[in-house]
Amino acid sequence: MNLRLELTKLLNLCFVFASAYMFWEGLSLVANTHSPIVVVLSGSMEPAFQRGDILFLWNRNEQSKVGDVVVYEVAGKNIPIVHRVLREHHSIADPSKQVLLTKGDNNAGNDIPLYANRKLYLNKQKDIVGTVKGYFPQLGYITIWVSENKYAKFALLGFLALSSLVGGE
Amino acid sequence: MFSLSQRFQTVSNTAVTVGLFLAAFIIGTSWFQLVSNHAFDLSSSISNVTPKINVRTSRYYGSVNGKAKENAKVSFDLEADLTKLFNWNTKQVFTYLTAEYENVKHTRQNEVTFWDKIITSKDDAVLNLTDAQSKYHVWDVQEKLTGKDLKLKLHWNIQPWVGPLVYGETDGTFTLSIPEREKTEKKAKESESAESSSPN
Numbered sequence: 001m002n003l004r005l006e007l008t009k010l011l012n013l014c015f016v017f018a019s020a021y022m023f024w025e026g027l028s029l030v031a032n033t034h035s036p037i038v039v040v041l042s043g044s045m046e047p048a049f050q051r052g053d054i055l056f057l058w059n060r061n062e063q064s065k066v067g068d069v070v071v072y073e074v075a076g077k078n079i080p081i082v083h084r085v086l087r088e089h090h091s092i093a094d095p096s097k098q099v100l101l102t103k104g105d106n107n108a109g110n111d112i113p114l115y116a117n118r119k120l121y122l123n124k125q126k127d128i129v130g131t132v133k134g135y136f137p138q139l140g141y142i143t144i145w146v147s148e149n150k151y152a153k154f155a156l157l158g159f160l161a162l163s164s165l166v167g168g169e
Numbered sequence: 170m171f172s173l174s175q176r177f178q179t180v181s182n183t184a185v186t187v188g189l190f191l192a193a194f195i196i197g198t199s200w201f202q203l204v205s206n207h208a209f210d211l212s213s214s215i216s217n218v219t220p221k222i223n224v225r226t227s228r229y230y231g232s233v234n235g236k237a238k239e240n241a242k243v244s245f246d247l248e249a250d251l252t253k254l255f256n257w258n259t260k261q262v263f264t265y266l267t268a269e270y271e272n273v274k275h276t277r278q279n280e281v282t283f284w285d286k287i288i289t290s291k292d293d294a295v296l297n298l299t300d301a302q303s304k305y306h307v308w309d310v311q312e313k314l315t316g317k318d319l320k321l322k323l324h325w326n327i328q329p330w331v332g333p334l335v336y337g338e339t340d341g342t343f344t345l346s347i348p349e350r351e352k353t354e355k356k357a358k359e360s361e362s363a364e365s366s367s368p369n
Contacts, residue, residue, distance in 0.1 A: 047289060048261050048328035051362060066267050066280045067324050088195075089282040089310040092271075099310060105263060105287055108307075112229055120231060121310065134333050136192070161173050 033059035033130040038071055038080050039140030044104030045069070045082055052141030055082065056132025057158055063090050063098045064124055070102065075116040086110055089121075098124040134144040189205035193206040194348070196332035199258035202325075203335065208254040211225045212341035213249035213323045215266070217299075220347045222315060223306070231308035240306040241347060242284055247323065249339055254327055255291040262288045263326045265295070268345065271310055281307045317343045330368075 027036040036074045040053045049055070049069075057071055064070055083102040092099035099121035103110040112120055122128065146152045203209070223240045225232055232238040247266065254262050265285035271278055273365040283303035288294050308314065321343040 044341075047287070048263070066282055067265055067326050069326075069334065073317070084236055086305070087279070087307070089277060092276055092278050105285075109229075120226070120228070120233075132334060133208045135329060163177070 005057060023083045028083070030056050031056075031058050031060070031130060035071075035080065035129060038129075039081070039143050040168040042080055042081075042104075044107050045084070048105060048134070049082060050138075052138050052144055053088070054136040055132045056134035056136075058133045059128070059130040061131060063095050064088055064100055064128065064131060070100070071132065072102065072122055073101040073129055074114060074127070075081045077116075081111075081114065082132065083107075090124075100124055100128070118142060195258050195330070197254045199329065199332070202256040209337050211249065211251065211253065211325075211337070211339045213247070213296075213341035214290070215245060215321050215323065215341045215343040217244075217246040218321060219244050219343045220345060222347070223301045224349060225306070225308075230306055231310075238308050239313045239350075240242055243303045243308055243345070244300050245284070245298070245303070245321075245343075247277055247296055247301060249296045249323055249341070251288065251294040251296065251313065251325060252291055254325060255294060258329045258332060259327050260289075260330050261327065261328050264323050265326075266321060266334045267324060268307075268321050270319045270353045272309070273316075274316075277310075279309065281305075283307060287312050293362050314351045315347045317347055321346065326346060361368060 002145075024036075028034060028169050031038075035059050038057060039053055040049045040055060040127040043051060055071070064085050066088055067083050069082060070085055071080050071082050073080055081102075083104045085100050086103045089100060090096075100107055100123075101112070101121055111122075115122065146156060194318045206226060220243045221244070224237045225240045226235050226237055230238060230240050244276050245266070249262060249264075251262055263285065267280050268283060269278070269280045283305060284301065285304060286296075292299070309317075322338055324336070326337075329335070
């Protein structure tokens with residue numbers, strides 16, 4: 001066993017993880033949001049966005065427009081919700097002071113029942129994670145599969161371990 | 170020697186590269202199609218808009234602490250041809266009729282949606298509505314809607330098979346002045362009690 005070779009392999013692995021992490025953090029910094037890429041989890045925006053679709057977010061806009069598809073998080077729940085802005089009200093003197101009402105295209109009613117603390121509106125500055133700018137279909141389904149299927153995690157880990165064992169130089 | 174991980178890496182690298190180039194090609198050509206079809210200056214006509222005011226006391230109609238809240242619905246005529254928005258990268262078109270207005274003191278700008286529609290096929294893209302009812306009850310965040318001038322406009326949003334979401338608006342506008350309601354307290358009370366007895 002060549003120790004130097006093994007260490008180089010380990011270092012390479014670390015490099016891969018580090019660069020993936022830096023890529024994510026760099027995207028966050030550019031888009032000004034804590035999750036620049038989200039996977040659609042619910043069918044409330046069908047048929048446009050289905051479960052597993054990937055959305056690219058941008059959060060450097062000062063205010064949202066009606067018709068924008070935004071991602072928001074309700075205080076206390078860590079589930080990002082992808083819905084469309086139905087109404088907006090903003091101060092003319094300070095355009096960053098804005099409240100929004102949202103609705104899923106595929107839902108019958110607006111989102112008031114979803115908001116925290118019996119609120120009637122979302123706050124653009126506090127609640128909005130980002131505005132959807134780009135779309136890529138179905139690629140995110142693997143994350144749903146891994147997080148919702150208890151065997152999938154083991155299968156993935158097993159495959160990685162096996163390939164690192166078998167894949168000698 | 171070729172190892173399993175090396176094979177996997179090569180295959181996935183090629184797949185990603187081809188996928189990216191394909192996506193870029195699709196996005197580029199669909200943009201070219203939109204621009205050459207003049208999709209960004211579509212015409213539309215909004216007319217015959219009549220408001221209908223209701224007083225609501227439910228939280229889901231903007232009422233705070235059960236105080237009466239004016240809700241507006243409108244009926245309208247609409248003509249627009251959105252077929253040019255459909256190209257090979259159009260999954261659906263979401264079209265929506267909005268109204269812009271300012272509050273009484275001109276310190277707040279507002280935009281609300283009265284009606285919207287999901288169009289998934291080119292065959293349904295010609296809108297020709299007469300006396301259509303708005304989908305939503307609209308209320309203002311703080312004030313009454315009556316006595317305000319609302320500027321109506323039809324917007325569209327293309328949701329693609331891959332790539333960026335594209336937004337635009339049509340050129341038709343309509344200015345709707347919602348008249349003040351006559352001060353008939355009795356009438357308001359009647360409609361209020363009718364509201365509270367009906368489930369919503």
